[in-house]
Amino acid sequence: MSFDVLQDKIRAMKNPTVAGLDPKPEYVPPHILNACLEEYGQTLQAAAEAIYRFNCGLMDAMCDIVPAVKPQSAYYERLGWRGMEVLERTIAYAKQKGYFVIADVKRGDIGSTAQAYSEAWLGRTKVGDTEIASFDADCVTINGYMGSDAINPFINTCKELDKCLFVLVKTSNPSSGELQDMVAGDRLVYKVMGDLTQRLGKDTAGKHGFNLTGAVVGATYPSDLRELRRRLEHTFFLVPGYGAQGGTAEDVQYAFNKYGHGAIVNSSRGIMCAWQKTGAEGKDYQQAARDAALAMRDDIRQYVTIV
Amino acid sequence: MSFDVLQDKIRAMKNPTVAGLDPKPEYVPPHILNACLEEYGQTLQAAAEAIYRFNCGLMDAMCDIVPAVKPQSAYYERLGWRGMEVLERTIAYAKQKGYFVIADVKRGDIGSTAQAYSEAWLGRTKVGDTEIASFDADCVTINGYMGSDAINPFINTCKELDKCLFVLVKTSNPSSGELQDMVAGDRLVYKVMGDLTQRLGKDTAGKHGFNLTGAVVGATYPSDLRELRRRLEHTFFLVPGYGAQGGTAEDVQYAFNKYGHGAIVNSSRGIMCAWQKTGAEGKDYQQAARDAALAMRDDIRQYVTIV
Numbered sequence: 386m387s388f389d390v391l392q393d394k395i396r397a398m399k400n401p402t403v404a405g406l407d408p409k410p411e412y413v414p415p416h417i418l419n420a421c422l423e424e425y426g427q428t429l430q431a432a433a434e435a436i437y438r439f440n441c442g443l444m445d446a447m448c449d450i451v452p453a454v455k456p457q458s459a460y461y462e463r464l465g466w467r468g469m470e471v472l473e474r475t476i477a478y479a480k481q482k483g484y485f486v487i488a489d490v491k492r493g494d495i496g497s498t499a500q501a502y503s504e505a506w507l508g509r510t511k512v513g514d515t516e517i518a519s520f521d522a523d524c525v526t527i528n529g530y531m532g533s534d535a536i537n538p539f540i541n542t543c544k545e546l547d548k549c550l551f552v553l554v555k556t557s558n559p560s561s562g563e564l565q566d567m568v569a570g571d572r573l574v575y576k577v578m579g580d581l582t583q584r585l586g587k588d589t590a591g592k593h594g595f596n597l598t599g600a601v602v603g604a605t606y607p608s609d610l611r612e613l614r615r616r617l618e619h620t621f622f623l624v625p626g627y628g629a630q631g632g633t634a635e636d637v638q639y640a641f642n643k644y645g646h647g648a649i650v651n652s653s654r655g656i657m658c659a660w661q662k663t664g665a666e667g668k669d670y671q672q673a674a675r676d677a678a679l680a681m682r683d684d685i686r687q688y689v690t691i692v
Numbered sequence: 693m694s695f696d697v698l699q700d701k702i703r704a705m706k707n708p709t710v711a712g713l714d715p716k717p718e719y720v721p722p723h724i725l726n727a728c729l730e731e732y733g734q735t736l737q738a739a740a741e742a743i744y745r746f747n748c749g750l751m752d753a754m755c756d757i758v759p760a761v762k763p764q765s766a767y768y769e770r771l772g773w774r775g776m777e778v779l780e781r782t783i784a785y786a787k788q789k790g791y792f793v794i795a796d797v798k799r800g801d802i803g804s805t806a807q808a809y810s811e812a813w814l815g816r817t818k819v820g821d822t823e824i825a826s827f828d829a830d831c832v833t834i835n836g837y838m839g840s841d842a843i844n845p846f847i848n849t850c851k852e853l854d855k856c857l858f859v860l861v862k863t864s865n866p867s868s869g870e871l872q873d874m875v876a877g878d879r880l881v882y883k884v885m886g887d888l889t890q891r892l893g894k895d896t897a898g899k900h901g902f903n904l905t906g907a908v909v910g911a912t913y914p915s916d917l918r919e920l921r922r923r924l925e926h927t928f929f930l931v932p933g934y935g936a937q938g939g940t941a942e943d944v945q946y947a948f949n950k951y952g953h954g955a956i957v958n959s960s961r962g963i964m965c966a967w968q969k970t971g972a973e974g975k976d977y978q979q980a981a982r983d984a985a986l987a988m989r990d991d992i993r994q995y996v997t998i999v
Binding site: 407409410422427428429431432457459460462463464465466468469470472473491492493494495496497498499501502504505506510511512513514515517519520528529530531532533534535553556558559560561562563564565567568569570574577578581 | 714716717729734735736738739764766767769770771772773775776777779780798799800801802803804805806808809811812813817818819820821822824826827835836837838839840841842860863865866867868869870871872874875876877881884885888
């Protein structure tokens, strides 16, 4: 689904946030984890199943107030194929619940390999005379270090299936500047990547004015965020770094345009781990996550009015 | 396993090449693919199983002459979790056959997410009181666009388990220069990345003098390859782009130091698809792959003498 669909969901809920599903085992409430360890032993299957139950519980608790989820592939890959099986089921469940699904995979490869990745995460794979979807997300994150060869195959898949993507532009981590902030010709490297992203997506804007090529821009560098918002008018932003990484609602306001459109802010730990602060040992993880999601929404709405 | 182990395997076989296992379905000989479609129907399981049988056949045919294999994750991911299950089995089989295994995943993420990726591909995952390995390769490829935050967690895992990694520095594709060849300060971007890679791996060199942080440097830009070899004395190179992409043995010679050490050259299609040129409809894919691997070895040995 395109950024039009995402923007419409955000407007309907008046909530420009996405819940990151980055399930480290210590984020899973003990009663869920222990039940799975009892049922499946100390196995990757037990850990994967625990994560699936936790994800579903979280998604049940927030589907009327949060428009999107963003599973982070690394936490599923570390459980081997059992984790990937649960990632497939998590994405399917999310779509069934009405969420827009961003697969945070940050893949970056070229030519037919990029094509294979785009089939894996967005498209379909041909087997014999038929085509089968595997992970089938609405949107992915990708890494453009290898240039447009790494982005174009995804764009083609997105055009065909009305989906969309985010390219890493200016990331939220402390060392992001080592490469991204270098002066390259007349621009900083992250601006080169931002300009490339918007250019490769040209002529794909939908009714809200955003190309199918979005950009990842961290909340932790608000002045860069503000400058990129001005520079990349047709680019939808995925904004990590709010909350645990230090970005505030005041910082993220700069990701939005004058209509309060064009960005979605991620929170992972703030929502998944909310139960750890209530003293109820995780029995209340659903209510705690919902409360945290509402608090985040209201925090951002102090600074952003969505028209 | 470290680059010492890889360099020793290369010396023992006098063959500085790695066989890429990037199994597109059209690379699988019809008799293997059709048997699987008959057994499992037109399913992802059928495609995955066909790829596994093909991989095993190739590895059986070359294990005494080729020191390493490099499965490309994208071609397994596009088959969903069934593909990932086959990737786990492929890596396990490769190790059993004595190959050094490079998981070509090009992952790039930060902090605890990078840690999760390094556990997935090189390390072990804690479940209850125990630790379980999942993909368990000897070496991975990673993308450093996000800076040292994306590389250091992998380095820590490598130090702990005596494994190693390759960071994308100068890639072999046509558009690699869009970002990598920009002038950033006093250096080109790819040199910044190369210098960072070598610096982060400092004090980890083994008996052959190579840090555990290697670099991906394409065969298709031989003058860059030659310059990087001089510049990054302690950095082992993974060299894609030989063969189908246009790199020649004459080009790749510049990846090696004066002892003929410090690099391994990849071929994927040239080996996997060798059977398509013999007219035997794939029945001879093992002999064809072996012949192609020997021809590649001998081609490179015209220019490189391994001491």
